Amino acid sequence: MLPAPVYVISDAHLGFATRDAERSLLRFLKHLPGRAGALVVNGDLFEFWFEWRHVIPRTSFRVLAALADLRDAGIPVLMIAGNHDCWGGDVLRNDAGIMYQLDPWEGVLAGWRARIDHGDGLRLHEDRTYRLLRRVLRNRLSIALFRWLHPDLGTALASGTSTTSRNYQPRDGGAGLRRVAETQLGARPELDLVVFAHSHIAALEQTGRGVYANAGAWLDGATFLRITPDRIELRRWDGSNDGAELRVLDRRPTSLHL
Secondary structure: OEOOOEEEEOOOOEOOOOHHHHHHHHHHHHHOOOOOOEEEEOOOOEOOOEOOOOOOOOOOHHHHHHHHHHHHOOOOEEEEOOOOOOEOOHHHHHHOOOEEEOOOEEEEEOOEEEEEOOOOOOOOOOOHHHHHHHHHHOOHHHHHHHHOOOHHHHHHHHHHOOOOOOOOOOOOOOHHHHHHHHHHHHHOOOOOEEEEOOOOOOEEEEEOOEEEEEOOOHHHHOEEEEEOOOEEEEEEOOOOOOOEEEEEEEOOOOOEEO
């Protein structure tokens, strides 16, 4: 169970994002103590993350330190691996104290029975080729072999083959993940809420008896979710209190306010 209010961010792609985007995220994280019950990082916090035995990427170490500070302040931090940072391990879990996991998370999220998944590889037809690559990238042998590379070479190789764009938008406008969420909610009546990321398309929608939410990409929008037992809010961080309210969905299914 993650206590309310739960804040959800995703797709910051630190190491690729602009310096301003990184600094705004750092200010946001420092703003959470005393306000947040928990924080969820739904994948792709980093453009590239890998843990060698004694080395980690130097990019965005201040954000990693800020996450550790949140844990020291007693705020649970859950991180779901994305397609760019699925090689986490002891540093994230033991040194930073983050609940880092490769698989989707299911549980009670601020009073909502929820499933959280980054969302990569979930579209049935569009992601068929990627699903094959995903198996290779997450294979233990592949990871062990990559670890033999010098960190400078490994980082350069990973950065050079990244497909991320500063203005990445899916061709389907996020409709594919929306359909996946609708299917999961329809097949799992015990779920109240499905949270995805990956598409860089922020969303907060009633779908049948459940809710689909996507925090969008901090990379190019600084958007996030704030979840309490009574409502879910899609917001944009502007440095003031909890930022600008973009959309609100109250617990009652007919009260979506734009």
